[in-house]
Amino acid sequence: MPDNGTTDTDLPPTIFVLYGATGDLARRMVLPAFYQLAQYGLLPKEWRLVGNGRGDVSHEDFQGRVHDALTEFGPKPEDGPWDDFVGNLRFAGGGFDETDPGSLLDVLEETKQEMGGDPQHVHYLAVPPSAFEKLTKGLQEHGLTDGSRVVYEKPYGTSPDSFRELDELVLSVLDEEQVFRIDHFLGKEGTQDLHVLRFANGLFEHVWDREHVQQVQIDVPETLDVAQRAEFYDATGATLDMLVTHLFQVAAEVAMEPPVDLSPESLQEARESVLAAFRPLAKEDVVLGQFEGYTDIEGVPEDSTTDTFVAARLWVDTDRWHGVPFLLRTGKKLAASEQKVSLVLRKPDGPVTHVPEHGNVITLSLSGAGALDLDFVAKKPGPVLELTQTRTTLDLADIDGGTPLPPYVSLIHDVVTGDRSLFTTSAGLAKAWATVEPLLDDRPEVQPYAEGSWGPSAANELAAPCGWLLGQTEEGDEQ
Ligand SMILES: NC(=O)C1=CN([C@@H]2O[C@H](COP(=O)(O)OP(=O)(O)OC[C@H]3O[C@@H](n4cnc5c(N)ncnc54)[C@H](OP(=O)(O)O)[C@@H]3O)[C@@H](O)[C@H]2O)C=CC1
Numbered sequence: 001m002p003d004n005g006t007t008d009t010d011l012p013p014t015i016f017v018l019y020g021a022t023g024d025l026a027r028r029m030v031l032p033a034f035y036q037l038a039q040y041g042l043l044p045k046e047w048r049l050v051g052n053g054r055g056d057v058s059h060e061d062f063q064g065r066v067h068d069a070l071t072e073f074g075p076k077p078e079d080g081p082w083d084d085f086v087g088n089l090r091f092a093g094g095g096f097d098e099t100d101p102g103s104l105l106d107v108l109e110e111t112k113q114e115m116g117g118d119p120q121h122v123h124y125l126a127v128p129p130s131a132f133e134k135l136t137k138g139l140q141e142h143g144l145t146d147g148s149r150v151v152y153e154k155p156y157g158t159s160p161d162s163f164r165e166l167d168e169l170v171l172s173v174l175d176e177e178q179v180f181r182i183d184h185f186l187g188k189e190g191t192q193d194l195h196v197l198r199f200a201n202g203l204f205e206h207v208w209d210r211e212h213v214q215q216v217q218i219d220v221p222e223t224l225d226v227a228q229r230a231e232f233y234d235a236t237g238a239t240l241d242m243l244v245t246h247l248f249q250v251a252a253e254v255a256m257e258p259p260v261d262l263s264p265e266s267l268q269e270a271r272e273s274v275l276a277a278f279r280p281l282a283k284e285d286v287v288l289g290q291f292e293g294y295t296d297i298e299g300v301p302e303d304s305t306t307d308t309f310v311a312a313r314l315w316v317d318t319d320r321w322h323g324v325p326f327l328l329r330t331g332k333k334l335a336a337s338e339q340k341v342s343l344v345l346r347k348p349d350g351p352v353t354h355v356p357e358h359g360n361v362i363t364l365s366l367s368g369a370g371a372l373d374l375d376f377v378a379k380k381p382g383p384v385l386e387l388t389q390t391r392t393t394l395d396l397a398d399i400d401g402g403t404p405l406p407p408y409v410s411l412i413h414d415v416v417t418g419d420r421s422l423f424t425t426s427a428g429l430a431k432a433w434a435t436v437e438p439l440l441d442d443r444p445e446v447q448p449y450a451e452g453s454w455g456p457s458a459a460n461e462l463a464a465p466c467g468w469l470l471g472q473t474e475e476g477d478e479q
Pocket residue numbers: 019020021022023024025026052053054055125126127128129130131153154155184229232
């Protein structure tokens with residue numbers, strides 16, 4: 001990692017255009033990620049960031065807003081190269097679409113003159129999915145597509161049909177190599193370690209199949225509310241916001257066949273191929289929920305049936321995983337915030353008869369810098385032969401010499417360097433949408449659940465006989 005405040009001189013001069021620069025994602029994640037890239041010296045030597053929005057904001061106002069965003073969401077301006085950083089920030093207001101480019105073209109021309117040469121352009125669409133189409137058409141109409149890279153936030157489409165329409169439009173305007181569809185769960189350190197831990201260690205690789213694994217759990221409960229983004233959330237819901245996006249991608253990371261090597265192309269190909277083996281979700285394999293009080297939130301219609309919880313039993317029809325349930329669960333206002341990927345191992349046949357149900361589990365936690373937990377059964381030290389269930393934890397942040405990067409830092413750096421391994425492809429997303437399509441066509445009834453609970457009790461039946469690892473007492477009862 002270069003020293004604080006230096007720059008990566010090998011990267012080409014780049015203009016980043018951040019559409020939606022005044023929004024929630026930009027303030028909380030994307031702008032702080034740019035500052036961290038500057039801190040780590042991972043930005044090109046010559047770069048500018050042009051924020052775009054529908055309002056008129058001066059360059060100076062935008063610079064002030066970025067300062068505020070960093071103060072609130074860190075790293076703090078004073079902890080990094082703020083004086084150099086701020087000089088690279090511009091704003092182009094008046095919106096942007098095919099009929100009216102606002103002031104963007106003028107600001108881009110001025111910026112290009114300032115920088116000299118022919119900088120590469122990265123267009124980052126940090127806007128709601130409903131705005132993807134008009135911005136894409138705008139890029140084409142105003143001649144901004146040649147040689148540029150375009151980053152689309154998730155969800156890429158809001159239904160199988162709108163995915164197909166968007167995909168057709170995008171691929172009529174851009175080559176697939178220019179398109180970077182972000183799923184930030186793929187950029188988490190923990191997720192990236194899934195394939196390294198597995199393929200570099202016999203301890204894991206040799207048990208990574210149906211013969212040894214009883215079930216896989218990908219469990220992402222959140223205590224988070226949605227009141228701050230009610231309009232967006234009510235139009236999206238847990239199935240689109242989290243299941244067809246983050247949880248499916250993580251499931252594909254777990255389920256994939258060994259790639260030829262760990263090159264970006266091979267990893268992407270392996271992950272996306274296995275999505276084709278996801279069996280379309282059957283109604284009886286899904287539980288939808290809505291927390292009590294959701295429809296009282298301002299901006300949510302009182303008859304809304306949006307799901308704030310989804311649990312699904314997914315089947316992966318490959319030789320490796322045939323018959324092993326992948327249990328996926330996520331929801332808002334639940335009892336805890338966790339991001340766990342667990343492989344529950346089958347009990348070994350042999351002389352030890354009372355191995356507990358969850359005695360042998362490999363778990364990767366995706367939160368923060370990530371952590372690996374191994375649950376196993378050992379002899380309780382002492383004079384008698386007494387078995388005990390125990391856990392050892394490795395925090396990935398503690399690995400010597402490591403510098404864990406937040407997902408947006410890692411993924412924006414990959415866009416600049418052109419590394420596509422952690423981005424989704426058009427073909428892969430088509431398979432993800434095909435898996436969820438029957439559920440969207442014929443939804444199970446949305447069941448109420450209490451705030452601070454683990455969701456509707458019907459979700460427990462999906463995980464039987466073993467049960468969910470999270471939210472269980474020692475005796476195996478739900479808390
Ligand atoms: N917020 C989060 O935690 C996460 C969000 N995402 C994704 O990021 C994207 C943006 O989310 P978020 O920032 O929360 O959303 P916001 O609702 O905050 O929208 C972002 C900005 O987009 C602009 N915008 C809104 N509607 C339109 C429109 N119809 N046409 C053009 N511009 C518009 C607005 O800027 P202005 O008024 O200045 O034009 C707004 O500030 C979404 O696709 C979301 O799924 C992904 C991961 C996490």
